[in-house]
Amino acid sequence: MRVARLALLVVVTVIVQVAVFPHLRFAGVVPDLGLVLAVAVAFRLGPEAGALTGFAAGLGFDLFLATPLGMSALAYALTAYVVGVLQASMLRAPAWIPPFLGFAAGVAGGLAFVAIGVLAGVEAVRSWDVIPTILLAAVYDGLLAPLVFLLVGRLLARDRDPASGWVV
Amino acid sequence: MAVYRRASRRRYVLLVIILTSVTLITLDSRREDEGAIGAVGRGAHAVVSPFEKGVDAVAEPVSDWFAGVTDGGSLKKDNEELRKRVAELEDEQRAAEVALEQNETFRRLLDLPILADVPRVTARVVNRSPGNFEWTVTIDKGEEHEIARDMPVVGPDGLVGKVLDSWKGGAKIRLLVDPDSNVGVSVLQRGKQGVANGRRGSDRLRVELDADADVKPGDDVVTSGVDNSVFPEGLRVGTVEEVDEQPGGLGVTARVRPWTDFDSLEYVTVLQWFPGQGDVVSTTTTSTTTTTVPSDTTSTTAAEGA
Numbered sequence: 001m002r003v004a005r006l007a008l009l010v011v012v013t014v015i016v017q018v019a020v021f022p023h024l025r026f027a028g029v030v031p032d033l034g035l036v037l038a039v040a041v042a043f044r045l046g047p048e049a050g051a052l053t054g055f056a057a058g059l060g061f062d063l064f065l066a067t068p069l070g071m072s073a074l075a076y077a078l079t080a081y082v083v084g085v086l087q088a089s090m091l092r093a094p095a096w097i098p099p100f101l102g103f104a105a106g107v108a109g110g111l112a113f114v115a116i117g118v119l120a121g122v123e124a125v126r127s128w129d130v131i132p133t134i135l136l137a138a139v140y141d142g143l144l145a146p147l148v149f150l151l152v153g154r155l156l157a158r159d160r161d162p163a164s165g166w167v168v
Numbered sequence: 169m170a171v172y173r174r175a176s177r178r179r180y181v182l183l184v185i186i187l188t189s190v191t192l193i194t195l196d197s198r199r200e201d202e203g204a205i206g207a208v209g210r211g212a213h214a215v216v217s218p219f220e221k222g223v224d225a226v227a228e229p230v231s232d233w234f235a236g237v238t239d240g241g242s243l244k245k246d247n248e249e250l251r252k253r254v255a256e257l258e259d260e261q262r263a264a265e266v267a268l269e270q271n272e273t274f275r276r277l278l279d280l281p282i283l284a285d286v287p288r289v290t291a292r293v294v295n296r297s298p299g300n301f302e303w304t305v306t307i308d309k310g311e312e313h314e315i316a317r318d319m320p321v322v323g324p325d326g327l328v329g330k331v332l333d334s335w336k337g338g339a340k341i342r343l344l345v346d347p348d349s350n351v352g353v354s355v356l357q358r359g360k361q362g363v364a365n366g367r368r369g370s371d372r373l374r375v376e377l378d379a380d381a382d383v384k385p386g387d388d389v390v391t392s393g394v395d396n397s398v399f400p401e402g403l404r405v406g407t408v409e410e411v412d413e414q415p416g417g418l419g420v421t422a423r424v425r426p427w428t429d430f431d432s433l434e435y436v437t438v439l440q441w442f443p444g445q446g447d448v449v450s451t452t453t454t455s456t457t458t459t460t461v462p463s464d465t466t467s468t469t470a471a472e473g474a
Contacts, residue, residue, distance in 0.1 A: 061298070071189075
């Protein structure tokens with residue numbers, strides 16, 4: 001059931017990213033909603049689930065981009081994996097964590113996307129001008145992150161084991 | 169032991185993801201939109217198209233209302249300026265119509281194709297690029313109107329770009345200002361040819377020309393229509409704004425301001441032009457199909473446009 005709900009969330013995220021956010025540009029940029037979703041899942045369920053969610057959301061998004069298929073998938077998966085590994089060392093999650101992680105993951109994911117694009121020969125990312133775009137998009141990611149973390153938390157809370165109280 | 173096994177599984181999953189992604193990137197970089205990957209992409213677009221049109225139908229009135237509120241003060245002044253400009257343009261149009269008529273007469277006498285004869289489809293822009301690293305728009309007409317990859321797209325003011333992909337219910341257009349866009353152009357007053365590229369972080373184009381090109385700000389830039397060009401000859405591209413000499417006297421770089429305002433693009437026209445498939449010989453203006461003469465792709469394209 002949890003996998004089905006996550007799959008549905010990934011599909012909805014891709015549709016919202018593709019159909020809605022181009023109309024809601026902030027300073028000319030759109031957020032990476034799929035990346036924020038993957039990070040939220042990684043933070044809650046760990047690196048493996050985060051990487052798989054990031055791969056699925058990124059791949060879905062890639063279908064609508066002119067850049068080669070797999071670029072966003074790899075960038076999202078790597079970023080979510082790192083976040084998942086790092087969260088394992090955290091004992092508690094203060095309120096500033098979601099926006100901070102959204103911003104940090106936005107920067108890391110954006111840089112990863114550009115690095116992969118340079119290796120793949122994508123002309124549009126071969127410039128230092130991408131840095132302001134990545135930073136602005138990361139701010140947008142940070143602003144959306146609390147909402148996405150809350151949504152993911154609610155969605156996955158249903159899977160708590162009533163006996164132990166732990167996520168299963 | 170269990171912790172070790174879990175960590176090992178994580179690394180295995182990550183490795184599979186990396187290998188799959190790298191394989192997809194490699195395959196997709198070479199595909200030219202053919203094969204299974206292209207078909208999946210077109211299928212996904214066809215599924216999401218109704219959502220894009222629905223959101224656009226809601227967003228456009230809201231956006232117009234917001235623009236009306238925020239720009240209300242300048243509307244009266246803009247209106248006066250536009251009325252004056254319309255009067256000027258009407259004079260210019262009358263002169264241009266006479267010239268066009270003469271041009272068409274001569275082209276028919278010489279048996280050359282006429283751009284006005286190329287079948288075309290007008291479509292509405294329903295969405296912009298969903299990402300931050302590409303400059304594209306999505307239109308509401310696609311395969312069902314015989315819109316295909318690489319067809320040139322024009323707007324009311326000039327060249328917009330070319331079709332990147334099409335599916336049932338829509339098509340994606342790569343704009344001129346996209347850094348991956350390359351258009352063969354000619355500087356009208358000087359007869360010099362070059363390639364116009366988009367520039368990241370700028371709404372201007374860059375055209376590199378020979379060192380002896382005596383190009384000046386204010387010169388008009390149009391498509392050159394060279395051999396196998398995606399674009400027919402003579403489509404309006406922009407105006408030279410600035411000319412810089414390259415280091416070492418290797419050439420000059422012209423900065424070109426496109427005539428098309430890409431931010432306010434609402435409707436575009438797709439020219440059903442097939443590059444490299446022969447010369448357009450149809451003279452039917454109402455047909456939605458183009459008659460082409462199969463010929464070898466190296467044939468000169470003096471007949472690519474008017």
